[in-house]
Amino acid sequence: MHVFHIRYRNTQGTLMRILNAASRRAIDLPYVQAEPAEHTHKATLLLDVNPKQVGQLCRDWRAIVDVMDVRSGAPIKDFWEQHASWATAGGHPPAMVASGQARPASA
């Protein structure tokens, strides 16, 4: 697993272009987080990629107009363990009970 930190301006489609670079290579996206970071935005992606793909992805991301910075590295152990639980947290779609509880009973 590699972790990637991408700083970008949150303009139309920029996050989708970032994700497309992975999805067009049929790379699963087990963990993605996008959030504001100071005056820009930051996306963190955890991807199972080989060294060649690391290079290709970083170069593709840097070529996106509103991507400002790309960094990659092996994720720290805690990071992965903390977020690995997401993958086993439950099925998709989420259980209906959540929305059912939020609504008043209809009858």
Add this chain to the structure above:
Amino acid sequence: MLKGAEIVLRCLRAEGADLVFGYPGGAIMPLYDALAGSGVRHILTRHEQGAVFAAEGYARVTGKVGVAIATSGPGATNLVTGIADAKMDSVPLVCLTGQVRSSLIGTDAFQETDIFGLTLSLTKWSRLVRSIEEIPEVIAQAFHWARSGRPGPVLIDLPVDMLKAAMDFRGPVKFHPHPKAAGAHADAAFTDTALALLQKARKPVALVGAGAKLSGAVKVLRALLDDLQIPTFATVHGLGAVRKDAPYYLGMVGMHGTRAANMALHESDLLLVFGARLDDRVTGDPSRFAPNARVLHFEIDPAQLDRVRPCELPIIGDLAETIPAVHHKIRRSSLPNWNDWRSLACGPDRAEVDPRGFAQPTKRFLDELFCRLPVDSVVVADVGQHQMWAAQRYRSSSPRGFVTSGGLGAMGFALPASIGIQLAKPDTTVLCVSGDGGFQMNIQELATVRRLGLPIKMVIVDNKYLGMVRQWQQLFYQRNYAETDLSDNPDFVEIAKAYKIHSCRLHEEAVTASLSTETARELDRFLQSPEPELLVFDCHPEANVFPMVPSGAALSEMMLEED
């Protein structure tokens, strides 16, 4: 107060776009309503794909940004192939699409399609306009990104209510991009390393791609190559960048490249790449591509580096700047004597063998056409066997003289692209070479040719097959010619007549022996006519393109002719 549509047109003019190609429809109607008197000349094609290919053709020969316009929904989706083509071949292109009104977006309204989302992976940049106030800035940005760095396609999606709305317009704006971290350039460290690699090399070669032309670096590249005198070859998009009579020039490289070029590349120990992506049609099996060579890659787009083959020294930047920097360093240094290597690689033992087999008449026919063309002519090839024959036989020093859909390989490209080229260069001879399959993919553009009276010279190499697919079926699928038979083709001569375009037919027997006076005269008349002309050349159904490197093989494993 100006309407959004009028603002769009004024901004187009400000960007130098006075010729655009398109096809009207519901959501883009306000733009068409504002066209008259805008100073923007609009060319109506007969299909949106024709419009986008014509805009590409215009951009490819002028270096300016091409503009294509379509309505929402099917109009927009019909642009997609052209957008993909422009991305692959680095063509500056701005596409304007109408969109349903803002309040309907996302409701699956009539002729609504998410063209912004559809083209995200194809465009360099795109915008769905959300307010009329955005329009000047969006258009300025679009043109900036289309033409900057590695050129490419951008898209602006314009909801119809934005085109109808009005605002106080203060004039076009200039776009100032945020500065990006600079990539590596040809600074002292790089030029030192480049020199060291050259000084160690015993068998250096140079590979020239489209980037050399797009950067306007042809002159400095030729100067460098003239000093190096190393075996040099070109990709299909690099054709014309090297002087055709340079003693070190070996023609096209790759799947259907010359034997000499492929052998020199395979044997090399240093490969200088000038603005080429090194795609699979050039490399063959990447693990056996130039197996003994180090790679020195001049490239403006870092995303193209290491895609297929790692390079030892990337020199990132505009080739018009990086080549002179390296050249300056080399001029002041001594280099090995590569005469023996050049004599071997460019010598008579590796010269092209006179073509045999069923393809010989077609190659001779193309030779006869090409040798009659004025120096500044443009040859536009469609996609397929005729494209490769044309690329193999084309010898010109005109950097933008050979145009084709090289990366995407989009059949149907040549005829509409020729329209854009002829409009950009009204006094130039434009020779459009198609196959019988590709020509029918945008045959409706004969109406555009006729309407505008464009003197395009159209050739159909008619083998009554989807020839390149059939060739692969013959060689790799045990002659199972599944769904490639086009023997029920219409009579193209009669079709042209229906469009009021003069047409004629030439059988391959007419060029098997020495050309008769009558045939020579007909070819002269065809090329010199001030009117559009169509010539159908009947080619042998089983003519094949050789040399050929089978898919997945190394360049050294090329097939020179049929067994």
